Amino acid sequence: MGLCDDLSHCKVALVIAVLMDLLGGASLLxxxxxxxxxxxxxxxxxxxxxxxxxxxxxxxxxxxxxxxNIEGLPPKKEHGHLNSAVDRLARRVSRKIFSHRRNKYYSQSNRV
Known part of the structure; x- marks a missing residue:
């Protein structure tokens, strides 16, 4: 059954969708x-x-x-060394943005 291997999961939903398309198109025409x-x-x-x-x-x-048919994210083991470097960079940037906003907010509230 090599023809249906690419369709992967949810073949019933695919059949229903195609049948509804055919019935709807025929009825409309x-x-x-x-x-x-x-x-x-x-x-x-x-x-x-x-x-x-x-x-x-x-x-x-x-x-x-x-x-x-949406596959989940692969486990962390498959990401390799690059994943940990990207995670560290994202955390660092996020902390800087958050601390900048927090400092800006506190400095404005002290003025009032």
Missing amino acids: VGVFASLKLNGEECGDVLVYSGILFLVASLAGWVLWYSG
Whole structure:
């Protein structure tokens, strides 16, 4: 089953999203381009609206499929030596920004 290996997880959400896209697209196109009459009244609007609802529902399927395929962050061991250097740099910059803001705030409150 090499064809589905790239799809990874959440294959059911993918199938639902694709089916909703197909149903919504078909319903929308039939509602727009076909002249459908029931008891002498035009009923293409119902197909257009239902097609739009199917397409909106397919967005939920796509979001579920995409969010189900997001891989978590790799463990720290895989980051290697660079990770610890980046962490130290980020902490140092964050502390300097925080201490600068704190000193600025205290100096303004003492003036009042």
